[in-house]
Amino acid sequence: MKTPLREKAYQHIREKIFLRELTAGSRLEEVKIAKELGVSRAPVREALCRLESEGILYLVPRMGTFVKIHNRDEICDWWELRAVLEGSATEKVATQVSESGLEGIVAAHRKMLQLARKIRTKGLSDLRSPLAKEWERSDLGFHMAIVRAAGNQAMVKMVENLHIMDMFLDGPTEPIRSMVRRVCTEHGRILRAIRKGQPVIARKEMVSQLMWARQVVLSHMQQPRNIGFYT
Amino acid sequence: MKTPLREKAYQHIREKIFLRELTAGSRLEEVKIAKELGVSRAPVREALCRLESEGILYLVPRMGTFVKIHNRDEICDWWELRAVLEGSATEKVATQVSESGLEGIVAAHRKMLQLARKIRTKGLSDLRSPLAKEWERSDLGFHMAIVRAAGNQAMVKMVENLHIMDMFLDGPTEPIRSMVRRVCTEHGRILRAIRKGQPVIARKEMVSQLMWARQVVLSHMQQPRNIGFYT
DNA sequence: AGAGCGCACTTTGGATGTAATTTTTTTATT
DNA sequence: AATAAAAAAATTACATCCAAAGTGCGCTCT
Numbered sequence: 001m002k003t004p005l006r007e008k009a010y011q012h013i014r015e016k017i018f019l020r021e022l023t024a025g026s027r028l029e030e031v032k033i034a035k036e037l038g039v040s041r042a043p044v045r046e047a048l049c050r051l052e053s054e055g056i057l058y059l060v061p062r063m064g065t066f067v068k069i070h071n072r073d074e075i076c077d078w079w080e081l082r083a084v085l086e087g088s089a090t091e092k093v094a095t096q097v098s099e100s101g102l103e104g105i106v107a108a109h110r111k112m113l114q115l116a117r118k119i120r121t122k123g124l125s126d127l128r129s130p131l132a133k134e135w136e137r138s139d140l141g142f143h144m145a146i147v148r149a150a151g152n153q154a155m156v157k158m159v160e161n162l163h164i165m166d167m168f169l170d171g172p173t174e175p176i177r178s179m180v181r182r183v184c185t186e187h188g189r190i191l192r193a194i195r196k197g198q199p200v201i202a203r204k205e206m207v208s209q210l211m212w213a214r215q216v217v218l219s220h221m222q223q224p225r226n227i228g229f230y231t
Numbered sequence: 232m233k234t235p236l237r238e239k240a241y242q243h244i245r246e247k248i249f250l251r252e253l254t255a256g257s258r259l260e261e262v263k264i265a266k267e268l269g270v271s272r273a274p275v276r277e278a279l280c281r282l283e284s285e286g287i288l289y290l291v292p293r294m295g296t297f298v299k300i301h302n303r304d305e306i307c308d309w310w311e312l313r314a315v316l317e318g319s320a321t322e323k324v325a326t327q328v329s330e331s332g333l334e335g336i337v338a339a340h341r342k343m344l345q346l347a348r349k350i351r352t353k354g355l356s357d358l359r360s361p362l363a364k365e366w367e368r369s370d371l372g373f374h375m376a377i378v379r380a381a382g383n384q385a386m387v388k389m390v391e392n393l394h395i396m397d398m399f400l401d402g403p404t405e406p407i408r409s410m411v412r413r414v415c416t417e418h419g420r421i422l423r424a425i426r427k428g429q430p431v432i433a434r435k436e437m438v439s440q441l442m443w444a445r446q447v448v449l450s451h452m453q454q455p456r457n458i459g460f461y462t
Numbered sequence: 463a464g465a466g467c468g469c470a471c472t473t474t475g476g477a478t479g480t481a482a483t484t485t486t487t488t489t490a491t492t
Numbered sequence: 493a494a495t496a497a498a499a500a501a502a503t504t505a506c507a508t509c510c511a512a513a514g515t516g517c518g519c520t521c522t
Contacts, residue, residue, distance in 0.1 A: 002292075004292050004505070004506095005505075005506070006280070006505085006506095029473075029474095030473080030474070031472095031473075031474095039506075039507085040506060040507045040508070041474090041507085041508095042273070042505080042506055042507065042508090043505080043506065043507095045273075045277060045474090045475090046276060046277055046280045047280075049237070049277045049278075049280045049281050050280050050281065050283075050284045052281075053281045053284045053285055054284055061233075061235055061474085061475085061513095062473090062474060062475075062512085062513050062514065063473095063474085063513095063514075064473075064474075065474095073384070074384065074385065077383045077384055077385040077386065078385055080383055080386075081383065081385055081386055081389070084315060084316060084319040084386075085315065085316075088315045088319075152308045152311055152312065153304070153305065153308055154305065154308040154309055154312055155308065155311075155312055155315075158312070158389065235475070235476095236475080236476070237475085237476090260502095260503075260504095261503080261504075262502095262503075262504095270476075270477085271476060271477045271478070272476095272477085272478090272504095273475080273476055273477065273478090274475080274476065274477095276504090276505090292504085292505085293482085293483055293484065293503085293504060293505075294483090294484070294503095294504080295484095295503075295504075296504095463522105464521105464522090465520105465521090465522085466519105466520085466521080466522095467518105467519085467520080467521095468517105468518090468519080468520095469516105469517090469518090469519095470515105470516090470517085470518100471514105471515080471516080471517095472513105472514085472515075472516095473512105473513090473514080473515095474511105474512090474513080474514090475510105475511085475512080475513090476509100476510085476511080476512095477508100477509080477510075477511095478507100478508080478509075478510090479506105479507080479508075479509090480505100480506085480507075480508095481504105481505090481506085481507095482503100482504085482505080482506100483502105483503085483504075483505095484501105484502085484503075484504090485500100485501080485502075485503090486499100486500080486501070486502085487498100487499085487500070487501085488497100488498085488499075488500085489496100489497085489498080489499090490495105490496090490497080490498095491494105491495090491496085491497095492493105492494090492495085492496100
């Protein structure tokens with residue numbers, strides 16, 4: 001293996017958060033993580049620094065590092081940002097539809113529809129089943145395809161980060177049938193507007209979809225246990 | 232001193248880049264920085280990790296860390312992002328003008344005008360004189376005031392980062408008299424539109440100002456020495 | 463018995479040491 | 493003299509070690 005240990009530690013911690021082994025507010029002990037990986041504390045500390053600057057962890061100087069607790073307001077802000085960024089990307093794509101870009105969007109859309117069909121026939125037993133996760137991924141995939149097509153690398157990164165933050169949240173993304181249905185039709189509308197070259201409509205559709213999603217997420221959120229400090 | 236050493240190291244390196252002691256492509260040696268600060272290498276490394284994840288440095292394993300080289304495209308993307316984010320913030324502020332928010336904007340605007348007057352009388356001898364730096368800061372201050380007034384913390388952070396990236400670039404921000412003048416009038420227009428509650432106009436003014444600034448910056452940029460690897 | 467003080471333990475922050483890899487210098491050969 | 497190989501020097505990545513701050517437990521004193 002040539003990858004640096006700090007990278008492994010970084011991935012390891014992220015994975016633990018993603019798998020809910022570490023949840024919002026949990027304390028991370030350097031030694032424990034180091035032992036889990038069979039390494040020393042040095043690379044772990046470097047990973048922690050990175051994760052802090054990414055806003056995933058929260059570091060209290062002589063007290064420890066914790067998984068950051070995100071309150072309603074922050075999550076609200078993120079969704080608004082998504083609306084601003086993805087809305088703008090959608091508008092841009094609709095004004096200057098490049099062949100290759102459109103291809104990616106269409107492919108992502110098709111993939112999503114396939115998955116939706118599968119869900120419709122098989123049903124969706126568990127909210128955190130692999131199928132649900134796959135659905136989440138393909139939904140985000142469609143959005144990313146649009147942002148990528150807009151051709152702004154920096155924006156791609158930003159939106160990716162926003163998506164990741166969402167995925168870390170305690171799964172409020174209930175992919176109930178009706179939601180799958182609605183997302184499909186709305187994505188269809190967005191795609192159509194892009195194809196027809198209707199920037200204003202395309203943006204509006206994208207923004208309204210995200211605003212709706214925000215509502216769903218926020219309403220499914222347990223009330224914020226406000227622990228004061230490290231939020 | 233209660234602030235952690237890694238924090239000092241972080242600030243130290245940032246300052247060195249800002250002051251052009253370290254320019255794009257420079258290599259950073261842990262030991263050297265550690266000695267400069269009279270500390271050991273550990274906190275320096277942690278600072279380097281953070282700076283890498285912020286996109287300011289570039290880290291090649293086993294080879295060293297370098298100040299990231301940004302090409303035309305990236306800088307183009309950043310300015311576009313600023314236009315998207317700050318444009319949207321401006322529109323939002325213009326639709327829902329809060330008293331306290333407006334106050335901050337007006338204050339920032341006044342401060343900028345004062346500085347402009349000073350520059351007009353005193354002249355601007357050097358492009359990287361303290362006065363020029365102050366001007367740059369106050370210009371960005373106006374923009375930040377608007378973004379803050381929009382009330383999205385996450386957006387504030389993002390835009391701050393974008394501003395910082397600009398400040399790190401090799402000073403193309405020639406604050407010539409005519410530019411100062413133009414910025415003042417355009418900021419005035421933006422402020423007026425916000426006051427009058429004209430969201431669409433406010434956004435348009437903001438976007439056009441940023442697009443103009445982008446042109447200026449890009450035209451004053453030396454052609455990209457493409458060093459291949461670590462860009 | 464309850465509150466206050468103090469000591470031991472845990473954990474982080476920082477320093478130093480070691481191994482491995484890259485770069486540079488030196489030397490030998492064509 | 494130029495090039496290539498090899499050894500030496502430098503630098504990173506990681507491990508270990510020490511110090512200091514914080515936590516908790518128990519003891520004492522009121």
